[in-house]
Structure formats: structure tokens, C-alpha cells
Amino acid sequence: MIESIVTEIQNNTYKPIEINIDRELTSQEIDIISDLENIFPKSDFYFIKNRVSLIFNLREIDLSFFQNKLNKLMNTYQINGSDNIFTQLLDHIKNIKSYGLKGNKRLYVDYNKERKVKNRKAKEAERGVYYYAQDHNFSKKNNELPEEFINQVICGDSAEILKKLPDNCVDLVFTSPPYNFGLDYENHKDGTDWNEYFDKIFAVFKECIRIVKFGGRIIVNVQPLFSDYIPIHHIISNFFMKNKMIWRGEILWEKNNYNCKYTAWGSWKSPSNPYMKYTWEFLEIFCKGDLKHKGDSNKADITGDEFKKWVYAKWSIAPERNMKEYDHPAMFPEKLVEQILKLFSFENDVIFDPFNGVGTTTKVAKQFNRKFIGIDISEEYTKKAKDRLKNVDHQRTLK
Numbered sequence: 001m002i003e004s005i006v007t008e009i010q011n012n013t014y015k016p017i018e019i020n021i022d023r024e025l026t027s028q029e030i031d032i033i034s035d036l037e038n039i040f041p042k043s044d045f046y047f048i049k050n051r052v053s054l055i056f057n058l059r060e061i062d063l064s065f066f067q068n069k070l071n072k073l074m075n076t077y078q079i080n081g082s083d084n085i086f087t088q089l090l091d092h093i094k095n096i097k098s099y100g101l102k103g104n105k106r107l108y109v110d111y112n113k114e115r116k117v118k119n120r121k122a123k124e125a126e127r128g129v130y131y132y133a134q135d136h137n138f139s140k141k142n143n144e145l146p147e148e149f150i151n152q153v154i155c156g157d158s159a160e161i162l163k164k165l166p167d168n169c170v171d172l173v174f175t176s177p178p179y180n181f182g183l184d185y186e187n188h189k190d191g192t193d194w195n196e197y198f199d200k201i202f203a204v205f206k207e208c209i210r211i212v213k214f215g216g217r218i219i220v221n222v223q224p225l226f227s228d229y230i231p232i233h234h235i236i237s238n239f240f241m242k243n244k245m246i247w248r249g250e251i252l253w254e255k256n257n258y259n260c261k262y263t264a265w266g267s268w269k270s271p272s273n274p275y276m277k278y279t280w281e282f283l284e285i286f287c288k289g290d291l292k293h294k295g296d297s298n299k300a301d302i303t304g305d306e307f308k309k310w311v312y313a314k315w316s317i318a319p320e321r322n323m324k325e326y327d328h329p330a331m332f333p334e335k336l337v338e339q340i341l342k343l344f345s346f347e348n349d350v351i352f353d354p355f356n357g358v359g360t361t362t363k364v365a366k367q368f369n370r371k372f373i374g375i376d377i378s379e380e381y382t383k384k385a386k387d388r389l390k391n392v393d394h395q396r397t398l399k
């Protein structure tokens with residue numbers, strides 16, 4: 001048994017981290033090292049001391065557990081100050097940016113050994129990543145949003161109002177167009193001929209592509225009309241791709257709204273025409289010119305835990321409960337906007353919603369210290385959106 005463990009460890013490679021220390025270790029340092037080696041298995045890491053350095057051979061680690069234990073040991077053995085060998089070691093580990101994940105552990109060696117595809121980068125280049133958007137002619141020069149539009153909620157037709165804005169002046173567009181389902185909007189007929197519907201929303205989206213910055217994003221929340229067999233999310237994605245935007249991916253917004261008709265089965269207990277039911281919507285994500293959006297890392301307000309959770313692209317968020325209060329039939333829940341803003345934009349970025357409704361996007365943007373602009377065709381909704389901006393608490397996380 002012991003033999004087999006030893007062989008396993010010998011076969012595993014480790015990533016050496018070298019801390020220069022041109023002296024003998026103190027007795028407290030030796031005690032901490034030995035305690036650590038007792039707490040963690042040798043397959044995670046082990047130390048070697050030579051004349052001029054301490055080498056930490058690292059294979060895998062639960063970093064927060066390790067940090068916790070190390071802090072306690074430093075307290076116990078009274079090792080203080082920010083420049084001792086252990087804090088140096090922790091900094092080194094934290095600075096390693098490439099690792100795999102196995103449960104709570106970070107894997108520093110062999111983590112991509114089991115990848116099925118070898119030479120991924122070369123193969124990507126051969127296939128041509130986002131080939132449909134490579135020959136764009138977007139300008140890389142970004143512009144400031146004119147002062148008179150900053151933090152404004154405007155009533156009007158977005159296709160018209162947007163003509164007043166310069167190219168490349170908005171960091172993130174987040175929106176949900178009307179879905180053409182026949183909902184009761186105040187000043188918009190929802191439910192026209194499909195071609196007319198797409199002409200109208202594409203006129204707005206074309207302007208959005210123009211005004212979004214190089215490296216900026218457009219994220220569209222949309223629900224296909226399954227009962228008409230119209231895959232609106234695919235048609236919209238095709239439109240953006242034809243207009244040279246990079247399709248970055250898709251988030252499934254699981255609403256868990258089981259009030260979809262359970263009595264409508266299509267063909268009951270028969271494969272002749274079963275009717276499928278959906279409790280989710282889609283968020284389609286597009287980038288202009290570049291997948292990277294430049295920004296000051298000090299202005300990123302997403303926490304590590306939020307990031308880890310939200311990059312899994314299926315979000316379970318309940319639908320908005322206050323639609324009656326605002327008398328609007330299709331509002332965003334605030335949590336959805338928070339997650340989009342923190343994952344895809346920096347503080348101080350300009351956020352724009354061309355179908356702003358009663359202003360959930362603009363309200364949450366203000367709350368999370370972004371600049372904003374929102375447009376809706378309905379005067380009544382615009383007034384409510386403006387009211388919602390009063391007394392906004394600047395917050396870091398919503399419940």
C-alpha cells in the first residue's frame with residue numbers, strides 16, 4: 001500500500017515555487033512547515049530546503065482551506081509581518097493564473113492532460129474562429145457619450161433617437177425587445193406580422209451595433225414564440241452575425257415558472273404531435289470586434305464567488321414579482337440585470353437599454369455605479385423609469 005502511494009507521488013510532477021532564503025529556517029518556520037505537511041497529503045505539496053531557498057513543490061491545493069490553516073499556524077507560532085516566507089509563498093500561489101479545477105481544489109499540473117483535443121489553438125486557427133465576423137470594418141476609435149445623454153431616460157422610438165448618438169460610445173447594451181406575443185403594452189402593438197416585427201427591432205439593433213464601442217457587448221434577452229414555431233433567438237443571432245458581431249455565447253435564464261400550460265399536451269401520449277414546455281428564456285451575447293472589453297481592473301465589482309457561480313451559463317432567477325405595481329407586462333427582475341452588469345461591465349461604463357420599459361436596466365445601472373441611458377416609446381413607462389431613479393441606494397449585491 002505504502003509502496004503504491006510512493007510510486008504514485010513519484011509519477012506525479014509538481015510545480016516548484018522557489019522562495020529565496022539565504023539562511024537557516026527558524027524553529028517556528030520549521031514547525032509550521034511540518035504542521036502543514038501533516039495536515040495536507042504529500043500528493044498536494046511538499047517542501048524542500050536547500051542552502052539558498054525554500055522550494056514548495058505544488059501539485060494541487062484547496063487554496064482557501066490552505067490559507068486558513070496557514071494564517072492560524074502563523075498566529076500560533078507568532079510569525080507576523082507581511083514579508084515573511086509564508087506570505088511570500090501565498091502571494092506566489094495566488095499569482096499562478098493557469099490551473100484546472102477539481103471540486104474545491106486548484107490543479108497546477110497535468111490539468112489539461114485529459115483534454116480530448118490536442119493543439120487546440122492551431123486547430124482553431126485552421127477552422128477560423130468566428131469566421132463570419134473576421135472581415136468587419138468597425139472603427140477601433142471609441143468616443144465619449146455626449147454629456148446631454150449621460151444618465152438620461154428618454155421617451156421616443158429608439159430607431160430615431162439613436163441617430164443622434166455618435167459611433168462607438170456605449171460599453172454595454174442590455175435589453176429585451178417586445179416578443180410579438182400579443183402582450184398588453186401601453187403604447188406599442190405587440191403582435192404584428194413577423195416580417196414587420198423583425199424589420200422594426202432590427203432597425204433598432206442596427207443602430208445599437210453602430211453606437212456600441214469596439215470591444216463592447218450587446219446582450220439580448222429573448223423568448224422564442226414556441227406556439228408559432230418561430231425561433232426568435234436564432235433569427236436575432238443570425239442578424240447580429242450577418243452584421244459582423246461575434247456571437248459570444250448564450251445564457252439560459254431558468255425562471256422556474258411552472259405556470260406554463262400543463263394541460264396543453266399537443267398529442268396526449270402519442271408521438272404524433274407532442275407539445276413541449278419551456279420554463280426558461282435566452283440571453284444572447286454579442287461582441288463588437290473583440291472578445292475583450294478593456295477596463296480598469298479596480299472598477300471590476302464582481303466577487304470571486306459571484307464570478308465562479310455566474311460563468312456557469314444557466315442562471316436560476318425568479319421572474320419579476322412587481323409587474324402589477326408598475327403596470328408593465330414584461331419586466332426584468334433586478335437580479336438578472338445585476339448579474340449581467342457585474343459579469344460583463346466595469347463600474348463607470350455606459351450601459352444602454354433601447355427598450356427600457358419601466359427602467360429596470362437604468363435603475364440597476366445607477367445602483368451599481370454605472371452611467372446609463374434608456375429609451376422607451378411609452379411616455380407612461382418612461383415616467384415610471386424616471387421615478388425609479390429617485391432614491392436609488394448604491395449597493396454592491398442584491399438579494
Ligand SMILES: C[S@@+](CC[C@H](N)C(=O)[O-])C[C@H]1O[C@@H](n2cnc3c(N)ncnc32)[C@H](O)[C@@H]1O
Pocket residue numbers: 156157158159175176177178179185186187188204328330331332333354355356357358359360361375376377378381
Ligand atoms: C420587454 S419590454 C422591456 C421591459 C424592461 N426590460 C423593463 O424591465 O421594464 C419592451 C419595451 O419596448 C418598448 N418599445 C417597443 N418598441 C419600441 C421602440 N421602437 N423604441 C423604444 N421602445 C420600444 C415597449 O414600450 C416596452 O416597454
